[in-house]
Each structure stands twice: as structure tokens, then as C-alpha cells.
Amino acid sequence: MRVYLSRIGIALSVLINVILGGYSNQTFSARNWHWKRTNKWHIVPIIDALWCREPNHCLVCWTYWVVRKEIK
Numbered sequence: 221m222r223v224y225l226s227r228i229g230i231a232l233s234v235l236i237n238v239i240l241g242g243y244s245n246q247t248f249s250a251r252n253w254h255w256k257r258t259n260k261w262h263i264v265p266i267i268d269a270l271w272c273r274e275p276n277h278c279l280v281c282w283t284y285w286v287v288r289k290e291i292k
Contacts, residue, residue: 230247233247233248233249234246234247234248236248237250237251243285245285245288245289246285247281247285248267249267249277249278249281249282250278250281250282250284250285252264252267252278253278253279253281253282254282256278257282264278
């Protein structure tokens with residue numbers, strides 16, 4: 221059940237990101253890390269604080285997205 225809910229959360233994050241004009245298959249967290257890297261307004265500290273078990277959540281999401289994008 222936990223894996224199922226995690227996958228739904230990821231799908232919702234991707235959906236929100238795409239609705240807001242982000243890249244396909246990129247989560248909202250990964251998009252925020254990209255904004256941080258390019259010195260744009262971001263909410264990385266807020267997102268990372270919400271995921272206490274993973275302090276670098278946005279960085280991990282962005283890295284995963286970049287690696288997956290390069291493989292295709």
C-alpha cells in the first residue's frame with residue numbers, strides 16, 4: 221500500500237508540474253531544484269522540510285530526472 225501511495229504522489233507531482241508549464245516526467249520537486257540551480261525563485265527549503273526522511277529530496281528528484289532523461 222505504501223508503494224502504491226508513493227507512486228500516486230509522484231504522479232500528482234508530475235501532473236502539477238506539467239500543468240504549471242514544466243517538463244514532461246519531471247516532478248515539481250525536481251523543477252524547484254532546477255530553479256535553485258539557475259538562481260530563480262524556488263521553494264526547495266519548504267519541500268525538503270516536508271520530506272524529513274530525505275533532507276535533500278529536491279536534489280535527489282532532480283538528479284533522478286536528469287539521469288532518466290539522458291538514458292532515453
